[in-house]
Amino acid sequence: MADSKIEWTDKTWNPVTGCSKISKGCEHCYAEVMSRRLKSMGKQKYSNGFKLTLHEDCLNEPMAWTKPHFIFVCSMSDLFHKDVPFSFVDKVIDIIRKTPQHRYQILTKRAERMYEYFQTRDIPENAWLGVTVEAVSSKHRIDYLRELNASIKFLSCEPLIEDLGTLDLDRIDWVIVGGESGPLGRIMKKEWVLSIKKQADKQGIAFFFKQWGTWGEDEIKRNKHKNGKLIDGQICQVMPSLKMD
Numbered sequence: 289m290a291d292s293k294i295e296w297t298d299k300t301w302n303p304v305t306g307c308s309k310i311s312k313g314c315e316h317c318y319a320e321v322m323s324r325r326l327k328s329m330g331k332q333k334y335s336n337g338f339k340l341t342l343h344e345d346c347l348n349e350p351m352a353w354t355k356p357h358f359i360f361v362c363s364m365s366d367l368f369h370k371d372v373p374f375s376f377v378d379k380v381i382d383i384i385r386k387t388p389q390h391r392y393q394i395l396t397k398r399a400e401r402m403y404e405y406f407q408t409r410d411i412p413e414n415a416w417l418g419v420t421v422e423a424v425s426s427k428h429r430i431d432y433l434r435e436l437n438a439s440i441k442f443l444s445c446e447p448l449i450e451d452l453g454t455l456d457l458d459r460i461d462w463v464i465v466g467g468e469s470g471p472l473g474r475i476m477k478k479e480w481v482l483s484i485k486k487q488a489d490k491q492g493i494a495f496f497f498k499q500w501g502t503w504g505e506d507e508i509k510r511n512k513h514k515n516g517k518l519i520d521g522q523i524c525q526v527m528p529s530l531k532m533d
Contacts, residue, residue, distance in 0.1 A: 295517075295525060296464055296496055297360040297393055303347050303380055304365040304372055305333065306340035310397055313422035313447055316472045319364045340371050347379055356389045368398040374405055385412045391530075395420060395444055399429035406436050416440035416528075418462075423450050434459040440528050446498060447473070451480045455487050462494045462528040467501025469512045475503040481519065494526040 294300075307319060319338070326334035333343065350359060361367055361384075367377060384392045395418040396402050402417065411417065417438040419429040422445060433441050440461045445452065447468030457463070465484055467476035481497065488495040497519055504515035517523060 294360060294363070295498055296527070297358045299353070299357045299359045300363040301346070301349055301359050301361055301392075302333075302364045303343050303349075304340065304362050304367060304369070304376075305343065306336060306338045307365045307369060308340070311420075311423070311426055312449060313420060313426070314397070316447075316468060316470055316474075318469070321470070323364060340365065340369060342372065342376055344379075347383055350383055350387045350390060353387070353390065356391070359390050359392050361392050361394045366396050366398055367394055368396045368401040368405065370398070370401065377405060378409075381409070381412060381415070384415050388412075388414050390414060391416060393418065393442075395442075397426070397429070399432035403432040403436065411436060411438045413439050416442060416462075418442035418444055418464075420444045420446070421452065421455075422447055424452060427452065427455070430456060430460065440530075442528065445484060447501065448476045448480055448484075449474045451477070452484060455484065457487060457491050457493055460493060462496065463488045464496045464498060466498035467503060467512075467515075469499070469501045471502070473502030473512075475507060476501060477507070478505055478519075485519070485524065494528040495524055496526055497524045 323334050323338040327337045391414050393416045397420045399419045415438060417436055419433045421427055421429055421443050442462035443460060444464045446464060446466035448465055463484060465481055468474050485495050497517060499512060499517045500515035501512050503509055
């Protein structure tokens with residue numbers, strides 16, 4: 289487990305690393321770049337590069353953390369990848385259930401498989417479930433998510449690479465939006481962001497704007513840190529209501 293620079297969480301836990309690309313948002317995958325970098329640095333955990341790898345030895349890491357944390361599960365992979373057996377997912381969920389002091393954020397692009405998994409299993413109260421919705425072609429994932437009885441259900445519209453149009457946010461608690469980083473980062477237009485924010489605000493859903501990324505609010509390409517995270521001069525980073533409290 290490692291401290292995280294992601295604004296909406298504070299720890300990452302990676303019992304699975306590596307993945308494969310399945311949608312438009314995967315094109316410039318940050319986890320793939322990072323995995324290769326870590327492999328070149330001689331990090332044993334990433335000796336397989338971006339090939340999907342299960343790490344049994346990492347399963348108990350959260351047990352050592354007595355202080356409560358927000359924990360992003362599998363930031364370097366996808367827990368519901370087709371090559372992760374449900375028997376291994378069971379082990380991950382068991383650790384989540386044994387550590388109720390933490391809140392776990394599980395984000396997937398494989399909404400159908402996550403839905404299938406939880407048809408025969410209970411969702412721990414401290415598990416937040418989310419799906420990535422970066423393009424119109426990914427909007428169907430929301431339908432699978434909304435049918436699950438998680439304490440918090442969230443969307444990650446990152447990297448937002450096109451206008452998503454009208455979103456059905458029924459039974460969704462939180463929406464995260466962010467632009468793509470890196471030299472090949474694709475542009476995110478301000479009107480796309482404001483459209484999502486307007487819809488979330490109208491339905492009383494927490495809205496969290498993470499960053500502009502490589503392209504700024506003014507559609508000028510520069511360092512992501514210079515582009516920052518302000519929308520019309522304001523920070524919009526609202527966390528969802530903690531239903532389990």
